[in-house]
Amino acid sequence: MESTEILKKINHIFATVLENREILLSRETIITNIKGWDSFSNIRLIMSMEKNFELKFNTFEIQSCKNIGDLCDTIQRKQP
Amino acid sequence: MNSQLKILLIKALKFIVILAILDIGLGMGVRMLFFTQHSGKFFRMNRSFTKANADIFIFGSSRSNHHYHPEILNDELNLKSYNVGAQGQQILFQTTVQKIILNRVKPKLVILDVSPEWMYKSTEANDNLSELRPFYFRYPEIIGPVLAVQSQLQKFWLNSRIYQYNSTIVHIIYYRLKPQIDVDGYVPLFYTMTPRDSRSQILDDSLKNLNGKPKSIDTIYENALTSFLQNARSRNINVVMVYSPDYSGAKAVGNPSAERINAIGRAMEIPVIDYSDDPYFRNHPEMFNDIHHLNDQGAKEFSRQITQRLKAYL
Amino acid sequence: MYFNTTQYILFLPLVVILFYLTPFRFRWLLLLAASYYFYVCWRAEFMVVIIFSTMVNYFSAILIARNKTNKRNKKIFLTIALVINLGMLIILKYLGFINDFFHEIFGIIPAPTSPLLYLIAPVGLSYFTLQSLTYVFDTYYNLREPEKHPGIFALYVAFFPLILSGPIEQSTHLLPQFRDKARAKLKSVNIEEGIKLIIWGYFLKLVVADRTSIYVDAVFGNVDRHGGITFIAALILYSFQIYSDFAGYSCIAIGSARLMGFDVLHNFNRPYFSQSISEFWTRWHISLSTWLRNYLFNPLSYYFMRKLQKERYLKIIKPELLTYAIAASITFLMCGIWHGANFTFIIWGSLHGFYLIVDRIINKKGGNRVLNIIITYILVLFAWIFFRSENVHQSLTVIKAILTHPGSLYIPFDSDVVAPVYAVLGIFILLMVEVKREFFNNSFSLSGNKNEYIRMASYGFMIFLILYLGVFDASQFMYVKF
Numbered sequence: 001m002e003s004t005e006i007l008k009k010i011n012h013i014f015a016t017v018l019e020n021r022e023i024l025l026s027r028e029t030i031i032t033n034i035k036g037w038d039s040f041s042n043i044r045l046i047m048s049m050e051k052n053f054e055l056k057f058n059t060f061e062i063q064s065c066k067n068i069g070d071l072c073d074t075i076q077r078k079q080p
Numbered sequence: 081m082n083s084q085l086k087i088l089l090i091k092a093l094k095f096i097v098i099l100a101i102l103d104i105g106l107g108m109g110v111r112m113l114f115f116t117q118h119s120g121k122f123f124r125m126n127r128s129f130t131k132a133n134a135d136i137f138i139f140g141s142s143r144s145n146h147h148y149h150p151e152i153l154n155d156e157l158n159l160k161s162y163n164v165g166a167q168g169q170q171i172l173f174q175t176t177v178q179k180i181i182l183n184r185v186k187p188k189l190v191i192l193d194v195s196p197e198w199m200y201k202s203t204e205a206n207d208n209l210s211e212l213r214p215f216y217f218r219y220p221e222i223i224g225p226v227l228a229v230q231s232q233l234q235k236f237w238l239n240s241r242i243y244q245y246n247s248t249i250v251h252i253i254y255y256r257l258k259p260q261i262d263v264d265g266y267v268p269l270f271y272t273m274t275p276r277d278s279r280s281q282i283l284d285d286s287l288k289n290l291n292g293k294p295k296s297i298d299t300i301y302e303n304a305l306t307s308f309l310q311n312a313r314s315r316n317i318n319v320v321m322v323y324s325p326d327y328s329g330a331k332a333v334g335n336p337s338a339e340r341i342n343a344i345g346r347a348m349e350i351p352v353i354d355y356s357d358d359p360y361f362r363n364h365p366e367m368f369n370d371i372h373h374l375n376d377q378g379a380k381e382f383s384r385q386i387t388q389r390l391k392a393y394l
Numbered sequence: 395m396y397f398n399t400t401q402y403i404l405f406l407p408l409v410v411i412l413f414y415l416t417p418f419r420f421r422w423l424l425l426l427a428a429s430y431y432f433y434v435c436w437r438a439e440f441m442v443v444i445i446f447s448t449m450v451n452y453f454s455a456i457l458i459a460r461n462k463t464n465k466r467n468k469k470i471f472l473t474i475a476l477v478i479n480l481g482m483l484i485i486l487k488y489l490g491f492i493n494d495f496f497h498e499i500f501g502i503i504p505a506p507t508s509p510l511l512y513l514i515a516p517v518g519l520s521y522f523t524l525q526s527l528t529y530v531f532d533t534y535y536n537l538r539e540p541e542k543h544p545g546i547f548a549l550y551v552a553f554f555p556l557i558l559s560g561p562i563e564q565s566t567h568l569l570p571q572f573r574d575k576a577r578a579k580l581k582s583v584n585i586e587e588g589i590k591l592i593i594w595g596y597f598l599k600l601v602v603a604d605r606t607s608i609y610v611d612a613v614f615g616n617v618d619r620h621g622g623i624t625f626i627a628a629l630i631l632y633s634f635q636i637y638s639d640f641a642g643y644s645c646i647a648i649g650s651a652r653l654m655g656f657d658v659l660h661n662f663n664r665p666y667f668s669q670s671i672s673e674f675w676t677r678w679h680i681s682l683s684t685w686l687r688n689y690l691f692n693p694l695s696y697y698f699m700r701k702l703q704k705e706r707y708l709k710i711i712k713p714e715l716l717t718y719a720i721a722a723s724i725t726f727l728m729c730g731i732w733h734g735a736n737f738t739f740i741i742w743g744s745l746h747g748f749y750l751i752v753d754r755i756i757n758k759k760g761g762n763r764v765l766n767i768i769i770t771y772i773l774v775l776f777a778w779i780f781f782r783s784e785n786v787h788q789s790l791t792v793i794k795a796i797l798t799h800p801g802s803l804y805i806p807f808d809s810d811v812v813a814p815v816y817a818v819l820g821i822f823i824l825l826m827v828e829v830k831r832e833f834f835n836n837s838f839s840l841s842g843n844k845n846e847y848i849r850m851a852s853y854g855f856m857i858f859l860i861l862y863l864g865v866f867d868a869s870q871f872m873y874v875k876f
Contacts, residue, residue: 064536084579
């Protein structure tokens with residue numbers, strides 16, 4: 001999958017889980033600053049992404065993602 | 081020179097100037113506010129320093145303040161008396177204010193109302209010395225050394241005109257709203273202690289003693305007491321020590337601190353009148369406001385009794 | 395040395411001046427020496443613990459990094475490091491408590507008489523242990539390379555502004571700053587910001603915290619004598635006491651670091667304006683809650699989330715909710731334990747965990763802002779009962795009094811009556827400033843004004859308030875006990 005496609009999919013996931021249709025993410029968006037993000041929605045976001053991209057994150061990967069760009073790159077790396 | 085350093089030094093200079101202006105300006109304001117008081121402990125202190133003129137001065141803590149009725153002394157002895165008692169203040173305070181007052185007037189008699197535990201080191205009593213801070217600017221040589229007992233750095237902070245009035249505002253506001261009655265320094269109490277009151281207060285006291293640190297005699301206090309007595313002596317002023325009535329059972333004997341006080345009294349041939357365990361007051365609890373203080377009725381009775389004893393020293 | 399002593403007021407400027415005079419290469423040495431001196435002023439014996447802890451973590455990180463590719467070895471070294479760090483913490487802080495507990499519950503182990511069981515925990519132990527663990531974890535999670543320079547690492551562990559009571563820094567945030575040459579240049583804005591923070595810290599400590607403690611201690615020192623109204627008054631004062639004591643300390647710590655150009659994580663963000671307990675924990679003791687979230691809550695929730703996803707029978711409860719509940723319970727239980735060796739802290743922590751889970755289940759959004767703030771404040775206040783009480787029995791006495799007999803407001807005897815009035819005055823000033831910052835932040839600012847004279851006058855006025863209203867005998871910062 002191309003990184004722009006990944007970004008679009010991530011945007012959709014965040015919009016659904018955080019119940020915010022207007023959300024627009026860019027590579028620079030810092031995850032913890034996103035409106036509605038907290039430690040609970042975090043769990044649901046990760047579950048949703050794992051389901052949608054059919055992969056499993058490990059703790060290193062989650063801890064090291066500070067912004068959406070990091071997230072996209074990680075997902076792209078893990079693509080089969 | 082590094083440009084940032086230059087900026088910093090200029091800023092620092094500006095800041096110091098602003099601080100100095102604020103300290104002097106606001107300092108004048110708080111000082112004025114302080115000296116416009118018309119009642120309360122600071123007002124009484126100021127009056128005793130600057131105006132009070134009497135033949136008999138009574139020094140001591142809150143017990144002195146609430147126990148000696150000047151009008152009764154005046155009537156019985158035909159001499160003007162003035163009550164300089166101050167709540168929470170022990171010997172260091174007494175010696176200091178005595179110095180200030182005796183620099184200005186020469187009474188015939190000085191009474192020092194003492195409490196048995198006065199020779200024990202007390203951080204509370206030392207902390208209360210801070211009430212002298214507002215008067216530091218007037219009597220620096222007398223008050224400075226005493227404040228240093230509290231902590232050495234008082235010297236530094238006292239340069240601030242604002243710090244001199246630290247912790248005075250609540251008092252000022254309170255006595256503006258609820259003026260305190262006093263008769264030549266004497267402050268009457270009007271409550272009558274009930275048996276329940278005395279029981280619970282005695283219990284509180286003993287709990288405090290159990291939980292408190294072991295008591296030790298403070299040589300600075302001993303020296304201060306000697307100083308006090310000496311100051312009066314050297315000016316040919318009669319001086320008498322009195323243990324006024326107490327309902328808590330704190331006796332003037334069998335107590336190392338009181339023994340020291342008595343010993344100093346004996347050594348300097350100063351009479352000590354002991355009412356701490358007086359049977360009359362023990363049997364009249366209604367004369368007490370609380371276990372350590374007489375109420376107005378008790379004060380009048382005590383003043384009557386004490387004047388009879390004082391006649392011998394005038 | 396405590397922050398509110400002349401010693402510190404002389405020590406800090408001296409260190410700052412020496413800092414800027416020292417060539418960059420040797421600054422770590424100066425700061426390390428200053429930090430060790432600062433620590434030794436407490437008790438020389440404590441040095442052993444800090445140096446031991448430093449060495450353990452220094453070598454653990456290097457060994458972990460060397461085994462980057464070998465997952466099994468990596469885990470072993472991490473585990474060893476964790477065991478030693480936490481083991482030290484447990485033995486030095488909790489052994490007496492654990493011994494008492496087993497003695498009471500099981501009757502085994504003879505009554506605690508050995509003084510060894512009540513070793514005095516080195517001051518700051520709970521803080522620098524966590525701060526060091528961020529380093530070990532971050533190396534393990536490949537977030538950073540280990541710090542090869544032992545002196546700089548030792549400085550990270552013992553850095554004097556933070557050593558006593560935090561803020562608990564992150565190795566990815568603070569450690570690089572010690573190597574940052576650009577940051578180390580003298581900038582007057584750093585000096586000004588640092589001084590501003592320190593002044594505000596002293597205001598919080600000397601004008602608010604120290605005044606409130608007298609009344610609170612008097613009430614809680616005599617629990618059987620007071621009624622509900624008194625306890626509510628004392629609790630409200632206590633909520634401000636603990637906030638201003640700790641936030642004041644943190645401000646002085648952050649300000650001190652800032653004087654030397656270091657940027658330290660903030661610890662408080664006007665917590666009592668939170669609209670939910672969830673928000674409260676993003677505003678209260680931020681460095682600790684961040685630590686707990688990164689190293690305890692997140693790993694726990696990922697672990698349970700995966701495990702529970704597979705369970706088919708969870709029809710009623712959503713797996714993510716159950717995950718949250720388990721992770722939050724464990725995390726806040728640990729949070730409570732970290733604060734002290736007493737059941738009251740455990741109850742306090744668990745109570746907050748419970749609040750969060752219930753909040754999550756109810757999942758209400760929006761509502762009146764002021765009402766939310768009041769409700770959240772009341773919940774926090776209730777939890778403070780346990781935090782402040784000496785034991786569980788006392789807490790229950792307090793709660794019973796509040797619910798069953800209000801009594802009349804306790805007014806202290808003689809000179810003690812003045813302190814609470816000053817406390818209320820101080821709290822009033824504090825609230826004025828915080829309300830302005832929280833709700834009217836965009837309007838005219840005094841201390842943030844563009845005009846430097848107005849700014850400086852506002853700092854001067856703050857100093858005036860401290861000199862006029864503050865308490866000037868050295869009393870202890872509360873959070874140092876942890």
